[in-house]
Amino acid sequence: MMDNRIKRMLELVEYHTRLTDVDKEVISNLIQQIEITELHPNFDVFIDVLDSQKKSAIVVYQRPNLTDEPLYSSDLTGELINLENEPAVMRTMQIGLASKGVHATSPGGKDISQTVFPIHSEKEVVGALILESSLISDIVEKLPFAFDESSKKILEHDALNDFYNQLDHAAIIYDDMGYVSIANEPAKSLYRSIGYQNSIEGMHYDNISLDFATYEYMRYLFEVKKEQSQQHESRYLDYYLSTKIIWLPDTKRILVFINDVTKEKEQEQNIKKKSLIIQEIHHRIKNNLQTIVSLLKLQERRSQNAETKKALRESSARVLSIATTHQLLSQEIDGNVSLVDTVTSLTKNLQNLLTTKSDIEIRIEIDKSIVLYSEQLVALSLILNEVLSNAYEHAFKDKDKGIIIIKANQFQNKLTLVIKDNGEGYDVERVESSLGLKIASMYVSEALEGTLLTKSDVNGTMNKIEFTIDEE
CATH class of the missing domain: 3.30.450.20 (PAS domain)
Structure with a gap:
């Protein structure tokens, strides 16, 4: 009889749960102990385990009361149990602590008293040993x-x-x-x-x-x-x-x-899920943009025309600046990125792509605490790309060495970004119609809703960008 009960338990566990062989052995040993020693003779004894979805429990073992009339005339082995009617079983399975003498409702609708002990295996609760008896009012009153x-x-x-x-x-x-x-x-x-x-x-x-x-x-x-x-x-x-x-x-x-705080936690989880989706989107955009850069570089290498090569190289730099920003955004779960990280990555890429001069020094003086959200970050990356590209191409034509300083200052929600070089300078009014400066000016005024001030003389060029940082 005992072997049949263990066999039945193993069949139910195999079909309805995800318990391991070790878990099954723990439950088998417990059943043998109950059967051989007639453990808890004054109670109807059950063993329940959670199903694979952990939404309900299944009865895998039942032994009737040995000294009095059993609570149940039928065999409940294999029955799914609605745990809403048995809070002691659910509580014990959830937190691993015993529950003693708790009122419950039997599958047949009887009022019963339950004492429930957790069944542990490999430091986890894999089931519950349940002792049931009639709920007698005079016992409760005492x-x-x-x-x-x-x-x-x-x-x-x-x-x-x-x-x-x-x-x-x-x-x-x-x-x-x-x-x-x-x-x-x-x-x-x-x-x-x-x-x-x-x-x-x-x-x-x-x-x-x-x-x-x-x-x-x-x-x-x-x-x-x-x-x-x-x-x-x-x-x-x-x-x-x-x-x-x-x-x-x-x-x-x-x-x-x-x-x-269930609603608050669910909202937090939803925000995290959305953030992860956004991260994945940024990652895919970055990959697609890098593919475009590779194609532009391929076209540049195949072209024999100097002007075409220059245009393709500048286009590569613009696309790469956006790709760099999306790369950083894909690594941040809250959708904002440190400005100094963006500038550092951008300048490294531009140095590799646009210049062969190794003596142009980039000095970045930006506090790590300054962060921007995605839209402003992409716009500022494009602006920096145009300003720095212009400096690489024109500022140090007749100089062996040069310095470009990029510094930022935030006061409340106002950001001032300055890009300054010690190059040859240029006539601002004469070259303000260039494509690069037009792109920079357009993004400052339209995307950032800010201002761009450019000053240049024989001692170098200074570009100052001012705008309000978005809070989201």
């Missing part, structure tokens, strides 16, 4: 509640209790023995939503805590470690809960506030 009825009534009619009921989040007061003396309406509603159909008042901390701490451990933290409070976030089922636990030393009570 539970050792540490508060007396008179003090409870005073608390219930106190203004403090009214205050708790007006809170938007759950508030629970545990007495000095760890039993719930007061639970406000949001607390009752929260626990109903996760399967506790009866009132949680009178229940013990260890049966309803939704994290990994026991009542004794909390008392240890407060009384031995002298902590005043504990605060943490945890996940239970599909809920994200922010919990604050406060020690009331005068009465040795514990006050617990639970805030359901």
Whole structure:
């Protein structure tokens, strides 16, 4: 008979779950122990495991009460269990702590009492050992509640209790023995939503805590470690809960506030997902642009015309500047990039692409804290490309050495970017109609909604760009 039950368990686990061979062996050994030693003879005994989707549990073992009439006349092995009706089973599987004497509803609709122990394998909870008995009202009434009825009534009619009921989040007061003396309406509603159909008042901390701490451990933290409070976030089922636990030393009570932050967490997850999608888009754009640059370079090498070569090289630089920006954006999850990183990458690419002079020194004086979002970053990259390309091509024709300084200053949301060289200078009015300067001027005024000031003389050229940084 025992071999048949183990065989049936293995078949169900194989079909419905993702448990490993080690997990299966743990459950098999437990079944043998229950059968051979007649463990827990006064209870109907079950072993449940979560299905592969972890949305419901499946009964993989059942043994009826050995000393009294069994609760069930039929074999429930192989049945899927709605865990909303069995909060103790779900709680134990979720957090790995035992739940003792918790009210539940049987698959046949009976009111029952459940004590549930986690089944651990390789440090994970792989199932639950469930002991079930009839829920007898006189047994429930004899539970050792540490508060007396008179003090409870005073608390219930106190203004403090009214205050708790007006809170938007759950508030629970545990007495000095760890039993719930007061639970406000949001607390009752929260626990109903996760399967506790009866009132949680009178229940013990260890049966309803939704994290990994026991009542004794909390008392240890407060009384031995002298902590005043504990605060943490945890996940239970599909809920994200922010919990604050406060020690009331005068009465040795514990006050617990639970805030359901599920919507906020889901919004955070959605933002992260969208950010990852945007990152992937930037990565693909960068790859496509680099392909275009490769094709332009191929055309440049094949061309015999100097003007054509120059035009193709300048086009390559423009496309590469945009590709560089998308490369950086693909590495940032929040959609903004440090300006100094952008300028550093851009200048390296331009030095490799546009000049053969190794004695042009680039000095970048930009604080790491200055960041820009994608649209402004792409526009500024194109502007920098045109200004720097112009400097590489014209500023140092008759000089062996040169210096280009790029510096930025941010005051509140205003950014000033200066590109200055010590080259030969040029007549600004005469060359302002060049394509490169037209592109730079257009992007400053239209994309950045800023201003571009250019000054040039025999001591060099200075371009100053000013604009307002977007917050998003």
